[in-house]
Amino acid sequence: MNDYDMPASVFQSATRGLSCRCPRCGRGKLYQGFLTLRPSCETCGLDYAFIDAGDGPAVFIILIAGFIVVAAALIVEVKYQPPFWVHAALWIPLVLAVTLWPLRAMKSLLISLQFHHKAAEGRLINRDSK
Numbered sequence: 001m002n003d004y005d006m007p008a009s010v011f012q013s014a015t016r017g018l019s020c021r022c023p024r025c026g027r028g029k030l031y032q033g034f035l036t037l038r039p040s041c042e043t044c045g046l047d048y049a050f051i052d053a054g055d056g057p058a059v060f061i062i063l064i065a066g067f068i069v070v071a072a073a074l075i076v077e078v079k080y081q082p083p084f085w086v087h088a089a090l091w092i093p094l095v096l097a098v099t100l101w102p103l104r105a106m107k108s109l110l111i112s113l114q115f116h117h118k119a120a121e122g123r124l125i126n127r128d129s130k
Contacts, residue, residue, distance in 0.1 A: 010116060017112030018105050022046055024115065030108050051114070052121075057107040065098040 008016070013023060022028035028041035030048075040047045073091055076082065113119075 008116060010113075013112045013116035014109060017109035020104055020108045023112040030111065031104065035104060035107065050120075051111050053107050053110050053114070056110050057103060061099055061103055061106055064102075065095065068098055069095055 008024075008026075012026070016023055016026040019026075020030050022030060022041040022044060024046045025041060025044040028038075028043035028046075030037060030041075032038045037048050037051060039049075069091055072094070073087060076090065077087070
């Protein structure tokens with residue numbers, strides 16, 4: 001029995017996800033590009049074909065980033081009333097920062113939790129064939 005057969009806790013799985021590491025061993029890198037996954041783990045050999053994060057990470061990031069940017073823009077507008085070019089200069093870089101920076105970690109967190117909970121595609125059960 002090797003270290004990879006021991007189930008990880010939810011905290012360990014979340015830590016592995018946030019550090020963009022393999023969900024099984026926590027040592028191998030998950031990505032080979034910015035958001036491009038490796039075919040398998042270079043340390044434990046886990047095949048990453050099961051991974052399907054879909055649009056979940058992007059949706060979470062958009063909702064959180066939208067709240068941050070809109071709240072900050074409203075505060076600045078009410079308090080200082082700057083011209084529109086100042087808004088563009090402030091909020092375009094902020095939107096890019098708060099959406100792109102956490103996207104990798106959020107995607108790998110969802111992948112790691114998917115692996116931890118053994119999430120799979122739903123299947124219909126034929127109740128007549130019991």
